Amino acid sequence: MDRDVNSPQRLSRTAPTITQVRKTTRRSRSLPTAHLVIGSVTPAVDGGRHPVKRVVGDVVRVSADIYKDGHDLVKARIAYRGPGEGEWTFAPMEYDYNADRWSGRFVVDRVGSWSYTVEAWPDGIGTWQSELRKKVEAGRDVSSELMEGAALIEHAARRIKGDGRKRLAEWGRKLRDSSLGSDDRVRIGLDGELVEIADERIDPDLVTRFDREMPLWVDRPSAAFAAWYEMFPRSQSATPGKHGTFADAQRALRRIAELGFDVVYLPPIHPVGKTMRKGRNNTLPAGPDDPGSPWAIGSDEGGHTAIDSRLGTMADFRAFVRECARLGMEVALDYALQCSPDHPWLKEHPEWFFVRPDGTIKYAENPPKQYQDIYPLDFWCEDRVSLWEACRDLFLFWIQEGVRVFRVDNPHTKPFAFWEWVLEELRRDHPDVILLSEAFTRPKRMKGLAKVGFTQSYTYFTWRNTSWELRDYLTELTATDMVDYFRPTFFTNTPDILHEYLQKGGRPAFRVRLLLAATLSPLYGIYSGFELCEDAAVHEGSEEYLHSEKYEIRVRDWNAPGNINADVGQINRIRKANPALQILDNLRFCTSENDAILFYHKHAVGNDLLIAVNLDPHSAQAGIVHVPLAELGISEDRPYHVEDLLTGARYEWRGPRNFVMLNPSTAPGHVLRVIRT
Numbered sequence: 001m002d003r004d005v006n007s008p009q010r011l012s013r014t015a016p017t018i019t020q021v022r023k024t025t026r027r028s029r030s031l032p033t034a035h036l037v038i039g040s041v042t043p044a045v046d047g048g049r050h051p052v053k054r055v056v057g058d059v060v061r062v063s064a065d066i067y068k069d070g071h072d073l074v075k076a077r078i079a080y081r082g083p084g085e086g087e088w089t090f091a092p093m094e095y096d097y098n099a100d101r102w103s104g105r106f107v108v109d110r111v112g113s114w115s116y117t118v119e120a121w122p123d124g125i126g127t128w129q130s131e132l133r134k135k136v137e138a139g140r141d142v143s144s145e146l147m148e149g150a151a152l153i154e155h156a157a158r159r160i161k162g163d164g165r166k167r168l169a170e171w172g173r174k175l176r177d178s179s180l181g182s183d184d185r186v187r188i189g190l191d192g193e194l195v196e197i198a199d200e201r202i203d204p205d206l207v208t209r210f211d212r213e214m215p216l217w218v219d220r221p222s223a224a225f226a227a228w229y230e231m232f233p234r235s236q237s238a239t240p241g242k243h244g245t246f247a248d249a250q251r252a253l254r255r256i257a258e259l260g261f262d263v264v265y266l267p268p269i270h271p272v273g274k275t276m277r278k279g280r281n282n283t284l285p286a287g288p289d290d291p292g293s294p295w296a297i298g299s300d301e302g303g304h305t306a307i308d309s310r311l312g313t314m315a316d317f318r319a320f321v322r323e324c325a326r327l328g329m330e331v332a333l334d335y336a337l338q339c340s341p342d343h344p345w346l347k348e349h350p351e352w353f354f355v356r357p358d359g360t361i362k363y364a365e366n367p368p369k370q371y372q373d374i375y376p377l378d379f380w381c382e383d384r385v386s387l388w389e390a391c392r393d394l395f396l397f398w399i400q401e402g403v404r405v406f407r408v409d410n411p412h413t414k415p416f417a418f419w420e421w422v423l424e425e426l427r428r429d430h431p432d433v434i435l436l437s438e439a440f441t442r443p444k445r446m447k448g449l450a451k452v453g454f455t456q457s458y459t460y461f462t463w464r465n466t467s468w469e470l471r472d473y474l475t476e477l478t479a480t481d482m483v484d485y486f487r488p489t490f491f492t493n494t495p496d497i498l499h500e501y502l503q504k505g506g507r508p509a510f511r512v513r514l515l516l517a518a519t520l521s522p523l524y525g526i527y528s529g530f531e532l533c534e535d536a537a538v539h540e541g542s543e544e545y546l547h548s549e550k551y552e553i554r555v556r557d558w559n560a561p562g563n564i565n566a567d568v569g570q571i572n573r574i575r576k577a578n579p580a581l582q583i584l585d586n587l588r589f590c591t592s593e594n595d596a597i598l599f600y601h602k603h604a605v606g607n608d609l610l611i612a613v614n615l616d617p618h619s620a621q622a623g624i625v626h627v628p629l630a631e632l633g634i635s636e637d638r639p640y641h642v643e644d645l646l647t648g649a650r651y652e653w654r655g656p657r658n659f660v661m662l663n664p665s666t667a668p669g670h671v672l673r674v675i676r677t
Contacts, residue, residue, distance in 0.1 A: 036068040036120045036208045043484045044214055050451040051215035052484045054108055055224045060216065062093070063103040064118045073127045075199070076120035078104045079209070082218075083112030083431070093118070112431040114216040121206040125152055125198050129190055136186055143182070149189050150175035156198040164197045217427075222262060223434050223455045224487055225582040227518070227572050228332070228525030229261040230494070232549050233269065233311055233320075234291060235528075240555045243291060246316035250323050255558060257327040259565065260572025264324055265332040265407050265525070267495070267550075268294040269317070271301035271308045273340020276363075276372040280552045281538055284372065293550050295336050295409065296373035298343025304394045314401070321402045332436070333398055336409035337391055338364065338374045345390075346375070352387045354378050379415045392422050395433075399426075405434045411449055412439040423453035436489060450486040456523055461490040461516075465501045467595045467615060474520055474587060483585045490517040490524040495550050497543050498535065505617030507533045508664035511567055512617055515669045518571045519602070519611050522582050532556060532563050574645050574671060579604035588631070594623025597662065601628055608632055610642060613669035614662035622661035629656050632674055642672040650675075 041064045043052045054060055062078050076093040093104035108114060128149050135142050150172040157168035174180060174188050236252045237244035256264060272292040279286035286292060291310070301309055307317055324331050339345055345352060346361070353375050354362040364371035381387060395406070411419060426433055437454035439446050450457050464473045477488050492513045493502065502509050510533045517524040529549070536546040547554065558565070575581045580602040592599040596616045602609045614621045627634075634640050639654045647667065662669060 034208045035122055035206055036066060036074060038064055038066050038118055038120055038208060038210045040065045041118055041210055041214060043481070045451055045481070045485045048212050048214045050485060051113070051217040051453075053217055053219065053455075053487065055219050055221045056109060056111060057107070057221065058218075059105050059107055060116070061103060061105045062116060062118065063101055064093075064210070065100070066093075066095075066102045066118070066120045067100075068122065071127075073123040073130060074120055075123045075126070076102050076104075076118060078106055078116055079119055080106050080114065080116035080216075082108070082110050082114050090119075093120075108216070108218045111218055111220050113427075114218055115213040116216060117213045118210045119207050121202055121208065123195075124206075125149075125156065125195055128152055129195070132186065132189055142186065146175050146182075146185050146189060153194065153198070156203075159201040159203060160197065161201075164200055168194075168197055217453075219434065219455060220432055222330070224584070225522040226262040227260060227575065228263045228265050228436075228489070228491070228523075229256050229259070230265045230267070230491075230525060230527040231256070232267055232294070232528070232554070234294075234308075235549060235554045235556070237553070237555060241289070241553060242555075243310045243553060245310070246312040246320045250320045253320075253323055253327055253329070257329055259531075259569045260576065261329060263330050263332050263405055263525075265405075266334060268297055268334045268336055269307055269311055270294070270297045270304055271299035271306050272296055273299050273342040273373055275341035278373055278551050281546070281548060282544070282551055290551065291553060293373060294334075295338065295550070296340040296371075297336060297338060298340045298345070300342065303339070303344050305397045318401065325402075330405050331403055332405035332407050332434075333403050334409055335395065335406045335435075337414060338376055338409075340373055341375060343375070349383070349387070349390075351381055351383050352377055353381075376413070379418055388418055388421065391418070392425050395422070395426055399430055399433065404430075404432055405436075407436045407438055408454070409438050411437050411454065412441040412445045416448060416452055419449065419454070420452040427453075447482070447486060456487045456489045459488040459490060459521075461488070461521075462493070462497050462499050465499070465615065467592070467598050470516070470520070470598060470615075471589050475589070477521075478585050478587045487523060487584070488521050490521040491527065492517050492524070493527045493530050495527055495545070495548060498537055498545050499543060501617070502533075503535050503537050506535070507562055507564065508668055509617035510535075510564055511668045512613060512615065512664060514564065514567055514571060515611075515613055515671075516598075518575055519581055519609075519671065520587065520600075522575075522584055526568070529554070529556065531565050531568050532558070532560055570646065578607055578609060578645070578673070580607045580609045588628065590628055591626035592623060593625070594621055596621040597623050597625065597660065599625040601631065603631070608674040609645075610672040610674065611669065612660050612662065612672070614664050617664045617668075620661065620663040622659065624657050625660055627653065627656050627658060634674075641675040641677070643675055645671040645673055 041062065045052055066074060066076050068074060078091040078093060079088040080091065081088050091104050091106040093102045095102050132142055132145050132149065135145060153168050153175065154172040157165050157172065160168060171188060171194055175185055231249065231252065233246055233249035234244045236248040253264065272294060273296045276284065277286040277290065277292040277296065278284065279290045297304060307314055321331050356362055361375050364374040364376050377387065379387065423435070434455045436456040437449045438458050439449055440458060446457060460473060464470050476482060477486065502513065510530060534545070538544040538546045580586060583604055586603050588601045590599045590601055596614060598613045598615055600611050602611065610627060612625055629636055636655050639652050641650055641652055643650045646669070660670060
C-alpha cells in the first residue's frame with residue numbers, strides 16, 4: 001500500500017536526526033571554496049585535451065561563462081604564460097550583457113608551448129560603489145554605507161605596498177571623517193581611481209580559477225601562410241631520360257622563387273630499392289633504366305638517412321638547402337615511414353615488420369592497388385621502443401641538416417599514440433618544426449592528426465568543385481571550432497591525384513582551381529606540371545597520371561605553349577600584398593544569383609577583397625552578385641569603386657546587386673579590392 005510522503009513512518013526512516021547531521025558535518029574534511037562558477041572557456045580543443053593552435057603575432061581571444069549568486073559585481077581576467085615562464089601575466093576580461101559572457105584577449109609573441117586560464121572574483125569595492133550610488137540617487141542616508149566602504153578600503157590597503165597603500169589608507173580615513181560633508185565623502189568614495197589601486201593586488205582568498213590550464217601551441221607565421229611547390233629533383237635534368245641531380249634541382253630554384261613560392265617540397269631523396277621495383281605506370285617488372293618509386297625507400301646504399309647517389313652527395317643537398325634559403329624559400333622533405341625490401345632495417349631489425357606465418361614479410365596494399373616494393377612497419381611490435389626512437393631519430397637527423405619542414409606520408413596508417421609522442425619529443429628542442437599531414441582518410445582521423453600536433457593538413461579540396469560543395473566544406477573549415485586546430489592546405493594536384501575536373505576542363509580548369517586554392521586558404525600548393533596544365537590520366541576513370549613521375553623521370557619545357565606561369569606568379573604576388581588572403585577564418589560567402597559563380601568576401605584591417613570565380617571551365621557565365629555593404633561600411637545610396645587585382649581594371653558599383661561576366665578562357669575570376677575614398 002502506498003504511503004503519504006509526510007506520514008510518520010516515512011519520516012522516521014528517512015529524515016536524519018540532529019545528532020546524525022552533526023556527525024556528518026564533523027566527518028567533512030573541507031568545504032568548497034569557489035566563490036563563482038567559471039565554465040565553457042574557449043578556445044578549447046576537446047575541453048583542453050589538445051592545444052589550440054596560433055602563430056606568433058596572433059591575438060588570442062578568450063571567453064567564458066562566469067557568474068555567482070546574489071547581486072555582487074564580478075571581475076575577471078585571463079592568466080597566461082609563455083614558453084619557460086613560471087609567473088602568470090594577466091589580461092582583463094569584459095562582460096557582454098547581451099551575450100551574458102565574458103571575454104578578453106592577449107597577444108602571443110614567441111614560438112612554443114603556452115597556457116592560459118580564467119580567474120574571477122567578487123568585486124567588493126565595485127559592488128559597494130554601485131549600491132552607494134543607487135542610495136544617493138534615491139535620497140537615502142548613506143552614513144552607514146560610508147563606514148562600510150572605509151572598512152573595505154582599509155582591508156584592501158593591507159594587501160597593497162608603497163604609495164598605493166598610503167593613498168587607500170587616506171581614502172579610508174576621509175570616508176570615516178564625519179567633519180567632512182556627506183557630499184564630499186560620497187564623491188571621495190565614488191572615485192574611479194580607488195578601484196584601480198585596489199585591483200593592483202586581488203585578495204587571493206576570493207579568487208576562483210577555472211579548474212584547468214588550457215594548452216596553446218604557437219608556431220612561426222609560415223605555419224599558417226605559405227605557398228608550396230612540389231618537385232622531383234631527379235626530373236630536373238635538361239636531358240630527357242637522364243637522372244637529375246641536386247645541382248640540376250638547384251638551378252631550377254630561381255624559377256620557382258620567381259613564381260612566388262615559399263616552400264619547395266621534395267619527395268623522398270633516399271636510395272630506391274631494387275627488389276620488386278616498379279616500372280613505368282606502376283608496372284612489374286621494371287626495366288633496367290626505370291628509376292623506381294622514391295617511396296620504396298632503402299637499398300644497399302642505405303636507408304632513411306642516406307641520399308640516393310644518383311642525386312649527389314650530402315654536400316650537394318646542403319648546397320641545395322642553402323640556395324633555397326638565399327632565395328627566400330624553405331625545403332620540405334618527405335617523411336615516409338616504410339621500407340623497400342632492400343632497406344638495411346630488414347636485416348638489422350626484421351622484428352620491426354609484419355611477418356606472415358610462412359616467414360615472408362607483408363608488403364603494403366590498398367586493394368586493388370599493390371605496393372610490392374614497400375614494406376610497412378609494425379609500430380606495436382615487441383621492440384617498439386627501439387622502433388619509435390629510431391623513427392624519431394630520422395627527424396632529428398634531417399633537422400640537423402637544416403630541414404625544418406616535413407610532409408609526412410600517410411600518417412593515418414601509423415599509431416596516433418606514436419605521433420603524439422614523437423611530436424612532443426621533437427618540439428622540446430625544435431619548436432619551429434612544421435609538419436604537414438598527408439592523410440586522405442575519414443574526417444575524424446584527419447581531425448585527430450591535427451589535434452595531436454600536426455601543423456598543417458591535406459584536405460578534400462581536390463574533390464570539392466561545385467558551388468555548394470565548396471561552400472559547405474569551407475564553412476566547416478573556417479567557421480567552426482576546426483579553426484583552432486586544423487590548418488587546411490589546398491593542393492590543386494599531387495603525384496597521386498589528377499581530378500576529373502582537371503582532366504576534362506582544359507587550361508581554364510587549371511586557372512580556376514589555382515584561383516580557388518590560393519584565395520580560399522592561406523596555405524596552398526601545386527605539384528610540378530600543374531603550371532603546364534598536364535591533364536592526361538592513365539585511363540578513363542582514374543586519378544593517376546599517365547607516365548606518372550612516381551615511376552619515371554619527366555623532363556619538361558617550363559615555357560611550353562599554354563602554360564599558366566603568369567597566373568601562378570601573379571596570384572602569389574597578390575597573396576603576399578593583401579593581408580586578407582593570409583587569414584583563414586575571415587571567409588564569408590556572399591549571394592550569387594548564378595550558382596556557377598562562387599562569390600566570397602575576405603577581410604583584414606584596411607583590406608577588403610570581393611572574389612568571384614566562374615566554376616564552369618567550359619562556358620562563360622554571368623550573373624548578379626550581392627555585395628555585403630553593411631560589413632564593408634558602405635551606404636547603399638553611394639557609389640564605390642573596386643579594382644580587379646588580376647587585370648588592373650576599375651569599376652564603379654552602386655548598391656548591393658552588381659553584374660559580373662566571367663569567361664574562363666580569358667578571365668576565370670575577379671579579385672576585387674574595395675577602394676575606400
